Amino acid sequence: MSTEGKVIHCRAAVAWEAKKPLSIEDIEVAPPKAHEVRVKIHYTGVCHTDAYTLSGSDSEGVFPVILGHEGGGVVESVGEGVTEFQVGDHVIPLYTAECKKCKFCLSGKTNLCGSVRATQGRGLMPDETTRFTCKGKPIFHYMGTSTFSEYTVVADVSLVKVDPKPSLQKLCLLGCGVTTGFGAATRTAKVTKGSTTAIFGMGCVGLSVAQGCKANGASRIIAIDVNPKKEKIAREFGATDFVNPKDYPDTPIQQVLVDMTDGGLDYTFDCTGNVNVMRAALEACHKGWGESIVIGVAAAGQEISTRPFQLVTGRVWRGSAFGGVKGKSEMGSLVQDYLDGKLKVDEFVTHTFDFKDINKAFDAMHSGDCIRAVVTVTK
Numbered sequence: 429m430s431t432e433g434k435v436i437h438c439r440a441a442v443a444w445e446a447k448k449p450l451s452i453e454d455i456e457v458a459p460p461k462a463h464e465v466r467v468k469i470h471y472t473g474v475c476h477t478d479a480y481t482l483s484g485s486d487s488e489g490v491f492p493v494i495l496g497h498e499g500g501g502v503v504e505s506v507g508e509g510v511t512e513f514q515v516g517d518h519v520i521p522l523y524t525a526e527c528k529k530c531k532f533c534l535s536g537k538t539n540l541c542g543s544v545r546a547t548q549g550r551g552l553m554p555d556e557t558t559r560f561t562c563k564g565k566p567i568f569h570y571m572g573t574s575t576f577s578e579y580t581v582v583a584d585v586s587l588v589k590v591d592p593k594p595s596l597q598k599l600c601l602l603g604c605g606v607t608t609g610f611g612a613a614t615r616t617a618k619v620t621k622g623s624t625t626a627i628f629g630m631g632c633v634g635l636s637v638a639q640g641c642k643a644n645g646a647s648r649i650i651a652i653d654v655n656p657k658k659e660k661i662a663r664e665f666g667a668t669d670f671v672n673p674k675d676y677p678d679t680p681i682q683q684v685l686v687d688m689t690d691g692g693l694d695y696t697f698d699c700t701g702n703v704n705v706m707r708a709a710l711e712a713c714h715k716g717w718g719e720s721i722v723i724g725v726a727a728a729g730q731e732i733s734t735r736p737f738q739l740v741t742g743r744v745w746r747g748s749a750f751g752g753v754k755g756k757s758e759m760g761s762l763v764q765d766y767l768d769g770k771l772k773v774d775e776f777v778t779h780t781f782d783f784k785d786i787n788k789a790f791d792a793m794h795s796g797d798c799i800r801a802v803v804t805v806t807k
């Protein structure tokens with residue numbers, strides 16, 4: 429029996445308040461309004477950013493909320509005016525929308541889209557309301573995606589159709605971690621052939637940066653992580669060197685790297701969210717041309733600092749959101765790269781969990797041997 433146009437009763441992992449485990453609840457999901465799509469979520473990854481928001485450190489964090497932004501699902505129904513999606517399409521929700529009409533999308537300079545970002549940041553759909561209720565209370569959306577739910581509703585600008593061949597259990601990682609890191613190297617930094625690179629933080633994002641640096645022909649890819657267990661996997665993803673800052677207790681890590689590379693690196697990447705690491709990453713860049721890309725998300729109130737002289741003398745500090753990737757225009761080519769064996773995705777999935785055990789996925793993420801935990805939301 430079709431559920432089109434009806435309220436769906438299903439399960440979701442609700443974050444009632446910060447710092448508390450998620451609670452699997454029966455919720456109601458309203459039908460999609462105009463230019464919205466209701467999606468049955470099959471799989472979701474758990475990203476460090478979900479944990480960051482749950483920790484209460486996110487200045488945009490609102491509760492109660494359904495978190496999750498690294499999902500893969502199938503279109504259940506579409507709202508009025510939706511022409512791009514049909515029931516049954518395989519889709520990935522996009523926390524970085526692409527409307528192709530706004531000032532940002534038309535600029536040709538950024539993948540950031542202005543169409544829904546303001547309401548998204550307040551946990552609402554573009555009409556300033558929510559499609560989720562639980563126990564009679566409205567529940568906020570998260571990053572325009574809310575993939576920790578059996579059904580979610582997203583704006584049609586916040587969704588991309590993908591090839592139905594690959595398993596969504598793997599493809600969901602293109603919804604954040606893999607795309608973010610790979611794109612930061614290939615789109616934001618545009619790492620050049622033969623260049624030297626260093627990546628701080630070997631989680632899903634940092635390993636994906638390494639993969640992007642290798643794809644672009646970097647001659648040296650130095651992986652930096654405080655966890656020595658990350659060396660093996662970093663090398664599998666293209667790292668040529670591994671440095672653990674704990675092995676150099678008396679020397680700033682930027683000095684270690686400058687000494688290793690005849691004056692510093694062409695490109696560095698922060699994939700930790702630690703503002704001290706961001707500074708070290710900038711200062712490890714080569715005088716005159718080195719570029720440091722900030723990817724990590726720092727807690728509310730944190731600020732970055734360095735001596736202005738670092739910039740005066742030619743180092744460049746840049747940021748990257750969703751790897752600079754335009755979700756609708758470019759996701760197809762990333763999926764094709766995956767299908768052609770040019771982009772590793774499967775290798776990131778180190779842990780899998782049933783939906784009822786989603787809190788264990790958060791525990792695994794903090795365990796030190798997890799790259800990505802993927803949760804089966806519906807079969």
Ligand SMILES: NC(=O)C1=CN([C@@H]2O[C@H](COP(=O)(O)OP(=O)(O)OC[C@H]3O[C@@H](n4cnc5c(N)ncnc54)[C@H](OP(=O)(O)O)[C@@H]3O)[C@@H](O)[C@H]2O)C=CC1
Nearest residue numbers: 476477629630631632633653654655701723724725749750
């Ligand atoms: N800009 C964007 O679009 C996006 C940003 N992000 C952000 O990117 C960051 C990385 O995400 P993700 O890969 O999922 O996170 P992970 O936690 O999986 O990876 C971070 C890695 O950095 C290591 N680390 C911590 N401190 C240091 C340090 N001082 N020096 C070197 N390594 C260190 C961690 O080690 P240990 O585990 O031992 O602490 C861990 O291995 C997060 O801040 C996340 O919020 C994520 C996706 C998109």
Ligand SMILES: N[C@@H](CCC(=O)N[C@@H](CSC=O)C(=O)NCC(=O)O)C(=O)O
Nearest residue numbers: 475477486487488545604725728749750
């Ligand atoms: N809400 C946060 C900002 C968090 C942030 O920087 N998010 C990244 C994506 S993180 C994915 O895992 C991003 O793309 N930012 C661009 C954007 O438009 O949000 C805060 O207030 O600190």
Ligand SMILES: [Zn+2]
Nearest residue numbers: 475477604605
């Ligand atoms: Zn993420």
Ligand SMILES: [Zn+2]
Nearest residue numbers: 527530533541
């Ligand atoms: Zn736009």
